[in-house]
Amino acid sequence: MDQIDSLHWYALRTKSRHEKVVRDQLDKQGIEPLLPTVKRLSQWKDRKKEIEVPLFSGYCFVRFAQHDKVPVQKVTGVVEIVGSGSRPEPIPEEEIDALRRLMTSVLPYDPHPYLHEGMRVEVVRGPLQGVHGVLLRKDKRHRLVLGVHLIQQAAAVEIDVRDVMPS
Incomplete structure (x- = not known):
């Protein structure tokens, strides 16, 4: 089987x-197909219900x-x-x-922004909420060092990874 005929995984938007x-x-x-999901508690006016939502919206x-690309593209709801x-x-x-191992594990998991060094980020929680900077380091302790430019100087701060989003 050559490269064209072999099965590969693709992401559909x-x-x-x-x-x-x-x-x-x-x-x-x-x-x-593969659709990783996560359980969420959904709140209505009169009740709460646990629903399953896609991990990656x-x-x-x-x-x-x-060679099976066309039938996949024609599926209702597929953008690309x-x-x-x-x-x-x-x-x-x-x-x-x-992803499959994560889905079958008993560990709780949630979606998380994709972060990498050099990325512009914004602090979304805590005392530095609203501050923009550059992600300088992502270390083993799930902490970030954030460069914040103040009067053309840099200040570094250790900040919890959950408090930062791409800006």
Whole structure:
């Protein structure tokens, strides 16, 4: 089997709140979907209910061979297959395996912003809420060192990773 015919995982960008619809349609067509979900407590006026929501809002994963691209694109709710230009870009198998292991583990998990060194970030909680800076270091203790430019000087602060979002 050559590269074109082999199965690879891809990310599908979906219309808002269409992730489960896309997953179910792919499944019906015999195309393997993967939709990581997380349980959330939803509050209505009269009651609370636990619901399952997508871990990555607006995305569903799918495994297909390159020649099956058209049926995947035609699924209701699919906006695009994520990639560069008009070419879908495969997701490494180990990333999908890691997601599957997370989904089957008993550990609690939640979505988290994708952060990397050099990224502009904003503090969203705590005494520095609203401050913008550059993420200088992401270390093992899940702490961040944030560069804040004050009068063309830099100040570094250790801050909890949960208090920072990309800006």
